[in-house]
Each structure stands twice: as structure tokens, then as C-alpha cells.
Amino acid sequence: QVQLVESGGGLVQPGGSLRLSCAASRSIFTIYNMKWYRQAPGKQRELLTTLTITGSTNYADSVKGRFTISRDNAKNTVYLQMNTLKPEDTAVYYCNAGGDNGYWGQGTQVTVSS
Secondary structure, three states: OOOEEEEOOEEEOOOOOEEEEEEEOOOOOOOOOEEEEEEOOOOOOEEEEEEOOOOOEEEOOOOOOOEEEEEEHHHOEEEEEEOOOOHHHOEEEEEEEOOOOOEEOOOEEEEEOO
């Protein structure tokens, strides 16, 4: 079993930045690709970015150039640095290990509003 705990969400003004963290209960980055998703009210869950076991990354067009995924192996933590935030980035953000049938965090709310 793996527990994932997200943190770092909050209220930020448009154009601002936040860094989300996802702490895993054990070392998993050599086993699972790590992903960040978000889900806004009334919308489908959206895959934002993937960090593979080998360290490659990819991003959804909606966040490319603004969001960056990274990891700290020693801390068993993956991060999502979010810059130039927009109101449409408002959502609950989730980290995931191992795909749809893998492990999910509880989510952290991000609200972008003036």
C-alpha cells in the first residue's frame, strides 16, 4: 500500500504562483510514473502532467510552459510548481501513482481569484 498526501493548495491572485507537494509513504518513484490531475466543479478530471520512472515529463497544453513537475527522491515527494496562474486553474488537484487503478491522494484545493 502507498499513501499519497497532497499539500500546498490555497487562494492566490491571478498571475501568482503556488507549489503543490505530494508526499508518498514510501519510495515509489522507481516503480510508478507520477501524475498530477485536477478536477474543477462540473468538469471532467484532467491529466496535467506525468513524470516517468526514467525522468521524462509531458504536459497538457493547458499548463505547458506554466507548470513544472519535479521530484525529490530522498523525500519521496513530487512537486507541481504552478506559475502565472489563471482563474481557470481553479480546481482540486490530485497526485497519482500507477494510473487509474493505482494510488491517489486526497486532493488539495487551488483557487485563483482576485
